[in-house]
Amino acid sequence: DAGVTQSPTHLIKTRGQQVTLRCSPKSGHDTVSWYQQALGQGPQFIFQYYEEEERQRGNFPDRFSGHQFPNYSSELNVNALLLGDSALYLCASSWGRRAEVNYGYTFGSGTRLTVV
Amino acid sequence: QKEVEQDPGPLSVPEGAIVSLNCTYSNSAFQYFMWYRQYSRKGPELLMYTYSSGNKEDGRFTAQVDKSSKYISLFIRDSQPSDSATYLCAMGRYNNNDMRFGAGTRLTVKP
Numbered sequence: 001d002a003g004v005t006q007s008p009t010h011l012i013k014t015r016g017q018q019v020t021l022r023c024s025p026k027s028g029h030d031t032v033s034w035y036q037q038a039l040g041q042g043p044q045f046i047f048q049y050y051e052e053e054e055r056q057r058g059n060f061p062d063r064f065s066g067h068q069f070p071n072y073s074s075e076l077n078v079n080a081l082l083l084g085d086s087a088l089y090l091c092a093s094s095w096g097r098r099a100e101v102n103y104g105y106t107f108g109s110g111t112r113l114t115v116v
Numbered sequence: 117q118k119e120v121e122q123d124p125g126p127l128s129v130p131e132g133a134i135v136s137l138n139c140t141y142s143n144s145a146f147q148y149f150m151w152y153r154q155y156s157r158k159g160p161e162l163l164m165y166t167y168s169s170g171n172k173e174d175g176r177f178t179a180q181v182d183k184s185s186k187y188i189s190l191f192i193r194d195s196q197p198s199d200s201a202t203y204l205c206a207m208g209r210y211n212n213n214d215m216r217f218g219a220g221t222r223l224t225v226k227p
Contacts, residue, residue, distance in 0.1 A: 004159070033213065040124070042204050042217025043160065056213045090159050100167075103148050103208045103215055107159030 002027060004093050004108035012114045013081050021076040021111045025093030031055075031102055032074040034066060035090040037110070043090055049074055050097060081115045088112050119143050122205055122218025131227050135192040139205035139218045142186065146216075148208035149181050151190045154220065155201045163203075164190065195225045 005024045013019050025032050031050045035043035045058035049068035068074045072093075078085055092105035122139045129135055137151075148167055152160035164179040166172045166188075172179045180189040188207075192199055202220040 040219065042120075042122075042206070042219050044217070045214040048213045058214050092159075099208060099211050099213045100148055102213055103150055103206070104162050104165050105160075105215075107152075107161070109157065109159045 004029075004091055004106050006089075006091050006108040006111050008111060009109070010112045010114075012116060015081055015083060015115055017081050018077065018079045019081060019113060021078075021089050021091075021113070023074045023076070023091030023093075023108060025072050025074070025091075026106045029093035029095050029106065030072050031094045031096065032068055032072065033092045033094070033102070033105065034074070034076045035092060035107075036060075037088040037090055039087070046076070048102070055097075078113075083115050086113060086115045117142055120205065120207055120216050120218045123221055124219050126222040126224060128224045128226060129195055131195060131197060131225055133195050133225070135195050135199070135223060135225075137190040137192075137203050137205075137221050137223070139188050139207075140186055141188075141207055141216075143207075143209075143216075144183075144186070145209045146207040147210055149179070149188050150206040150208070150215070151177075151179055152204040152206060152217075153201045154204060160204055197225050197227050200224045 033048040034046040037043040047057040088110040091108045094102040151164040154160045178191040204220045205218040
């Protein structure tokens with residue numbers, strides 16, 4: 001049973017460029033959340049998608065946007081990249097609407113984004 | 117003051133030792149408390165999930181929550197080299213999907 005898969009694993013982009021990261025949730029999961037983990041820090045919540053809609057958003061600017069497809073997979077887009085966007089981007093999947101259920105996330109291994 | 121405080125370590129112990137990892141928090145709205153383990157170059161993996169104050173045990177792991185002191189702990193008994201990882205505490209509020217993490221404690225268990 002495949003867990004959460006993310007692609008690509010590593011990415012180097014230039015400041016000002018745009019990037020798209022992809023995530024396939026664990027089989028049976030319908031909710032996808034995205035987190036940003038800076039070096040030496042804990043993950044920070046970017047947003048969550050359920051039923052193809054952004055259900056909740058963390059404290060991130062509009063440069064960060066996402067999408068969820070009918071097969072529950074998801075994309076994270078970041079526009080106008082800044083040096084400070086360099087981080088590990090984690091996708092986490094779960095099932096259903098209830099937050100207290102979603103806390104038991106299954107995380108992917110992440111995409112390491114470096115902005116130069 | 118950060119909402120969730122966690123000593124980053126690093127913490128180094130000999131194999132077989134009892135490990136104690138701790139987090140404090142400031143937001144009394146937190147009701148759900150999790151511990152995740154993160155190996156190098158991997159995503160976090162859920163270890164323990166507790167709701168109320170008190171203890172929860174799973175094998176060699178015990179999670180403890182003291183809501184009155186806003187303090188949570190994870191104990192690892194008979195620690196193994198395979199336990200070497202970063203341990204992240206995380207907390208959630210009712211009907212809120214924004215889970216808040218501590219910065220993580222790096223643990224090394226030496227053979």
